Amino acid sequence: MAPVPNGRYLFKEIPVGFPIPGQTTVYDESQTIDLHTVPLNGGFLVKVLVLSIDPYIRSKMRDPSIDSYTPAYFLNEPLYGYGLAVVLRSEDATLHPGDHIYGIHTFKHYSVKADASQYRVIKNEEKLPWSAYVGICGMAGETACYAWKEYARPQKGQVAFVTAGAGPVGATVIQLAKADGMKVIASAGSDDKVDFIKSVGADVAFNYKTERTADVLAKEGPVDVYWDNVGGETLEAAIEHSARYARFIECGMISAYNSSSSYHVKNLTKILSRELSINGFIVSSLRAKYVDAFYAEFPARVARGEIQYKEYPVRGLAEAGQAIADVQSGKNFGKCVLIVADD
Amino acid sequence: MAPVPNGRYLFKEIPVGFPIPGQTTVYDESQTIDLHTVPLNGGFLVKVLVLSIDPYIRSKMRDPSIDSYTPAYFLNEPLYGYGLAVVLRSEDATLHPGDHIYGIHTFKHYSVKADASQYRVIKNEEKLPWSAYVGICGMAGETACYAWKEYARPQKGQVAFVTAGAGPVGATVIQLAKADGMKVIASAGSDDKVDFIKSVGADVAFNYKTERTADVLAKEGPVDVYWDNVGGETLEAAIEHSARYARFIECGMISAYNSSSSYHVKNLTKILSRELSINGFIVSSLRAKYVDAFYAEFPARVARGEIQYKEYPVRGLAEAGQAIADVQSGKNFGKCVLIVADD
Structure with missing residues (x-):
């Protein structure tokens, strides 16, 4: 099968104040990928469905020589952050096509990933929208x-x-x-x-x-x-x-x-x-202590309507920069979720 | 028996910067006390031996309308603070003449106190100097x-x-x-x-x-x-x-x-x-949780020389103001203890 475009959202310039879409960050469609033949090298191929846009992203848009709890983004490389993706192909025995996995994903439609232990398979027995798992249940x-x-x-x-x-x-x-x-x-x-x-x-x-x-x-x-x-x-x-x-x-x-x-x-x-x-x-420092109890209890409370939530959905990977800017300026009302693709 | 002088150390004026002995505070010997006949009203009469002079005393020399964790001193009343005293007479069944008690004492040679539960009897089986019990073991x-x-x-x-x-x-x-x-x-x-x-x-x-x-x-x-x-x-x-x-x-x-x-x-x-x-x-907020273990272990460690300490002794109740000023300016080298009387 023919390669398909594989759009990426790149970090281009360290912002001084608020990040500016199109200058701080740009959408790039120069790359393609053949979903059937791309080598997995023991890993797995994912298609990103939803990315979480959060305030902390700004702190990664800095000079990497400045010390912080989270590494800086690399210039001319894609952003990355928490998100939900679906596995398309896998050579890792713990993951299977159709699995939905939550963890750090690249701001790119398709990626080959190596370390399955960094992701959590979300079963979604509560039948919540997938976006809920990068926000209220993420x-x-x-x-x-x-x-x-x-x-x-x-x-x-x-x-x-x-x-x-x-x-x-x-x-x-x-x-x-x-x-x-x-x-x-x-x-x-x-x-x-x-x-x-x-x-x-x-x-x-x-x-x-x-x-x-x-x-x-x-x-x-x-x-x-x-x-x-x-x-x-x-x-x-x-x-x-x-x-x-x-x-x-x-x-x-x-x-x-x-x-x-x-x-x-x-x-x-x-x-x-x-x-x-x-x-x-x-x-992330508290996750190991509380994560299993969280997934066992919290999505069910959300599904029962005991915990209410509000989303601010933005559609399209090319709109990532605007979504980030909206979160920094407080324009978003509700959890900002970037809908990259449908399931 | 005739009344004896009962010197007191009074708070006279709210200081602006550092407290000034003789102006912020003064020694007063206008009162007397008859140690044998003073009514106890169910309480007990103590003779103060050592008072602890600490940095926090400055925070009590303030306008009482300013909120703080510790009440302000009253103008024209004696100071008070942690110290060690010996019981001379007692109508309280839990205290006996000769008992040495640690707690809040008045900056006054002799006082009648009412609430025995506010004091801890110090047995001093380690034979430490009494001053140690207002400092390193206080x-x-x-x-x-x-x-x-x-x-x-x-x-x-x-x-x-x-x-x-x-x-x-x-x-x-x-x-x-x-x-x-x-x-x-x-x-x-x-x-x-x-x-x-x-x-x-x-x-x-x-x-x-x-x-x-x-x-x-x-x-x-x-x-x-x-x-x-x-x-x-x-x-x-x-x-x-x-x-x-x-x-x-x-x-x-x-x-x-x-x-x-x-x-x-x-x-x-x-x-x-x-x-x-x-x-x-x-x-004081942590005392209830740790106090018994402290007295069971710590004085013995001090007596064995495992914990070293240094004192800055000042002799005489009339010198309280100078001792306080020394602590505020950092002139003291070691724990400032005010030796009021010998045992």
């Missing part, structure tokens, strides 16, 4: 569930404050906190996001662009568990209005990602006087 | 031991960095870290303190006034456990040179206590990328 849900179990120590009647509450992680955290009997304060950056936050159960929801976070926390706090997605001035407000022994879960500091002159928190001495515990984490 | 040793057990998760061959390493807490932490097989970096503010730090076992000891902390950590780190006594710029250096999964134990931020314009840490995003856990604590 890294976003994992992030919320793992760190909540590891750090939150929730107590009934205590107060949780969740930033980026309309995001895929934040909205899930709100629902976990409510299920644990907490009062939940949550913020977002637009009125329709605030409505969504309320619809998933937040007791107090506000638009941080029109109301001061510090004022809301002074009235509705103090805060026992702070889920931080933004850092900076919001982190300072949470420290200022923390309860004694409060747990801070540092999931993101998006306020600092696109700016070199970030806000400097001024009240760190309260870490001592309030006896705070502040915990940074990367989801 | 709050300083408790602070080091409790927080080390709760937060350090030490691993052989990993690196600990201890600030204020010549202080009573810091020097103890150095010895706990060495006993757990760690490499220990420690800092202090004078060359003779650096010599002492080396003598208790630190692998790398430096004078932070003549060497940059960041340079030493860049060379000798990265740091897996940071014992913070100072905060500010030093905390920033420890974050910058932290290992992944490093544990920060926030014991003090003395750099911020006497200044309203403290240094602002600029690299908090590394809490995420390095997956740091930063833990503030007050020793």
Whole structure:
């Protein structure tokens, strides 16, 4: 059979502020692939169905000499990230054509992969859309569930404050906190996001662009568990209005990602006087401990409608750059999933 | 028998920067007490032997309207703090004349106290000097031991960095870290303190006034456990040179206590990328969990010479203000103990 085009989405230039589609990244269709004859060398050939577009992608678009928890992308090479693909051919005994596998996939329609142990076969007995497995039942849900179990120590009647509450992680955290009997304060950056936050159960929801976070926390706090997605001035407000022994879960500091002159928190001495515990984490570090319980329980809760979620689907690999930009600027409303191909 | 003078050390004025003996605090001998006839009302009469002079005392010399973990001192009332006293008379069935009790005592030669449950009877089977029980075997040793057990998760061959390493807490932490097989970096503010730090076992000891902390950590780190006594710029250096999964134990931020314009840490995003856990604590919150094991083991280790310590004794209740000022300015070398009376 004839080779088919194999479009790729390439990293072209390190951005200074926000990434610019077509400049920071470009879609390239110069390569082709023969799906029937491409050598597998003991590995397997996959067709990418859905890619997850997340805030952390920005941190990989950097000078590789800058140290970080996640390696930098290579210039002129395709991006990569969490996604779901279907196996077309396999020489690996653990994978079979038709298997759907979740893990790190290349921003490329078809790829030959080598290490099956890096992927998880998703059976989807719940019959959820495949996109759910890169969002609510993928890294976003994992992030919320793992760190909540590891750090939150929730107590009934205590107060949780969740930033980026309309995001895929934040909205899930709100629902976990409510299920644990907490009062939940949550913020977002637009009125329709605030409505969504309320619809998933937040007791107090506000638009941080029109109301001061510090004022809301002074009235509705103090805060026992702070889920931080933004850092900076919001982190300072949470420290200022923390309860004694409060747990801070540092999931993101998006306020600092696109700016070199970030806000400097001024009240760190309260870490001592309030006896705070502040915990940074990367989801992959908690995965081994919690992953089996997660897949055994969480997709079923989603399928039963106990956990609600919202997607922001973008269609077409060529639109990856725009999807990334939307996530960095906060334009997306719901978990950004890039639909690359149908099953 | 005739009443005897009962000197008191009073809080007179809220200091702006460093406390000034004779102005912030004054010694007062206007009161007397009849030790044989003073009514006990079911309580007990104590004679104070040794008082502990610690950095946190400064934080109690504040406007009481400012919220903190520890109540403010009352103006024109005596100071109070951890100390050791001997019971002279008792109407409480759990205490007897001659019992030595550790707990919060008033800066006053003789006091009638009401609640025996707030004190611990010290048997001193190790025959240590009583002053040891307000320092190395009192709050300083408790602070080091409790927080080390709760937060350090030490691993052989990993690196600990201890600030204020010549202080009573810091020097103890150095010895706990060495006993757990760690490499220990420690800092202090004078060359003779650096010599002492080396003598208790630190692998790398430096004078932070003549060497940059960041340079030493860049060379000798990265740091897996940071014992913070100072905060500010030093905390920033420890974050910058932290290992992944490093544990920060926030014991003090003395750099911020006497200044309203403290240094602002600029690299908090590394809490995420390095997956740091930063833990503030007050020793009293950990006491219930660890106190019995502490008294069962630690004084014996000190008596056997396994844990070394250094005292900075000041003699006479009237010198309390000077002792406090010495601790705030770092003039003391060793645990400051105020010897109020002999046994």
